[in-house]
Amino acid sequence: MPPSDYPAPPRRRIVGVSTKMYFSAARTTSYVSSVLSLLSSPDVSPDLSNIDIFIIPDHLTLSNVVSQVQSAPSPLARSVLVGAQHCYLEDSGAFTGEVSPSVLKEVGCGIVELGHAERRRLFGETDESTAAKAKAVVRNGMVPLICVGEVMKGEVETATEEVMMQVRSVLEAVGEDAEVVLAYEPVWAIGQAEPAGCEYVCGVVRRVRESREVKGRKGGVRIVYGGSAGPGLFERLKGEADGLFLGRFAHEAEGFLKTLEEVAGA
Template structure:
């Protein structure tokens, strides 16, 4: 059972910064990669091709895009299509992050359109879902997130390719509150029970750091982590990959090669 470990850099890093980060990752890749772990990084759009080129075509690290439009082409000034981000080297697309919902008017319906476009072109959608603090306070977080997810995946042509990232809005960003494992599990268990093997897995994101990563990776329903600031340096990301590899080996040992 693979553990997905990824980071989105949001609106940080120049192309030179991105290249330096990717060089550090490439130099640190162990022989055979990270057993039981699938790493991915999501640079800003300006650096997708830079990171892909530095890592190389045989790298075990997936490169993603932070957003893509649902249309393949057209009069959408400032937007990028799925074919365009794929052309830049992305094979995964982050969709529906709470910041895009809050600041750019994304809705469950537009998220669904982007999911369908991403699947149509053979890329992996990483669909972000999560409740605001007001909903958490009512005790209906799981219900809220399941409703978000159902709309996002409506009529999805290849749901087995979809990743879900549960990111409670109250846990994200510099002011985010670190959740307990029980708070995470309340939603991730519900997502896993509803979607199970129909999707590639449920990830958790929000105030993830080296101190809590091990516990979060073992939370019920969690198949990986989607990490912010703690992975914005190559050293920080590599540390988290080592933790994930250790957890993966403990849960599902891989026999040593002779």
């Protein structure tokens, strides 16, 4: 069967949060405990069982967060994926200061964020290095969460061209069977008071989803929106996006739960 003839796999909605380097270890423990408690409440929406939820803490607290999730009081809370904010492209070796993808898998990590605009800008990461790390993540049985986005605001068509260069690099590296989550984050919208316009976001996401590289894959590709994403946004994006990748707007447990329920019920 030619790749273009593969039926599109069902796309389950997915929502998650990264704490970046904002939290202390104590705050991470408290935050995760609050989230898991809310997810275990008898009042929580049953719709939440129909979406995937992930939390990406810093590397030092990741193992502790895995333990918190594994000992959570409800099946929904125990289903939360714990992720990492970065990894290296090799599993082991003389790479002082780097993070091994095989060790991430060993300690219970399920998803790894790669290629964030801050990593590109501050640490010189490229499409090529991101693709190599994505390949390592897949090799170790985890899901790569690839941040993609155009640097400058422009037209939907030109933004899509820039984004697709990043997407192609990763998809070619991981192979057509691998599950991939793309986090579309226009670089110019990150950290702003408001997200990018919904018509603009939907236009880019639609074009990426309908591209030959994405549409023709055997493995699933889900596309979430990041970049100042917060409560109330998904209702306007649900026709195209599969979920949200949250930052500071979800750094309070109640705010995170509210957005989870919005996405699950939209």
